[in-house]
Amino acid sequence: MVQTMPELRVPSIQHLARNWRSDPARIARILVRLVMNPPRFNYNPLYGAVRDMLVLGVPYDQVVEGIRRIQRESVRKNLLEVLPLIRDHFAGVAPDFYQTIDKRFYPVGRGLMVPFEPPMIYGMGGQLYFPWFSFWRQNPLANDRLSLFVTLVDEVLMQDPDLEAARFEILDFSCAAPKQPRTLRIIDAGEIPRIDAARKAEMLDAFAEGYLRAVAALKRNSAATDNADKEAPEADPDQPGFFD
Structure with a gap:
């Protein structure tokens, strides 16, 4: 039986940044490892929870109950660790409007278009907010x-005149130390140093090279697996199995 090797999807902007290294070979190894051992869940239900609380006015207890219906215990635990921090951050926030943003793409180079899909923006008191x-x-x-x-x-936001004045904040729900509970750290993106054009081009080229190397490595692994399957002797239907 021929096995299909998992494919490497084009990473989002935040995953590009997180997996960036100065050495393309290291980037390639990281991306291959992620394909072979992908994350077991995502946090998408939390975006729905934010919408339910901010826009629909769903009581927090009902939102929690919805999360508790998720079958996998590890997923429930992770989501319920973050949910109280989200509730506290948005307590008292009554947006004048709330909307999602269409997916955009950032050209990294070498034909690689990286997706960017903000979860939401909202306006309050004449100020537009973009929480990440x-x-x-x-x-x-x-x-x-x-x-x-x-x-x-x-650069993506500045392409849209309606978004360039948004207050860009990063809501970081990480742990201060291993085995410690999560905390919420709010990072004002306006205070983060930007990278100049030359350095950015260098970093993106390294990532594009690493990505292409990872694609090539996965193709080689797939070809090797296919060849091994083809060369394996077929089982004799009349021969009893080891445990028969």
Whole structure:
């Protein structure tokens, strides 16, 4: 039986920044590892929870009950760790409007278009707010990777006159130390140093090279697996199995 090797999807802007390294070979190894051992869940239900509380006025207890219906215990636990922090942050917030934003793409180079899909924006008191949710428990964006992320998001937002005046905040729900509870740290993106054009081009080229190397490595692995399957002797239907 021929096995299909998992494909490498084009990463989002935040995953590009988080997995960036100066050495393309390291980037390739990281991306291959992520394909072979992908995350087991995502935090998308929390975006719905924010919408329910902010826009629909759904009581917090009802939102919690909805999360508790999720079958997998590990998923429930992760979501319920973050949900109280979200509630506290948005307590008292009554937006004049709330809307989602269509997916956009950032050209990294070498034909690689990286998707960017903000979860939401909302307006209140004449100010437009753009919160970005960072749910990584450990190793959130920092230093050059954080600057790269903010720089790329800035460029995407500046393409839209309706968004360029938005207050861009990063809501970081990571742990201060391993085995510690999550906390919420609000990062004003306006205070994050931007990366100049030359440095940005260098960083993006390294990522594009790493991505292409990862694609090539996965194709080689797939071809090797296919060849091994073809060369394996077929089982004799009349021969009893080891446990028969």
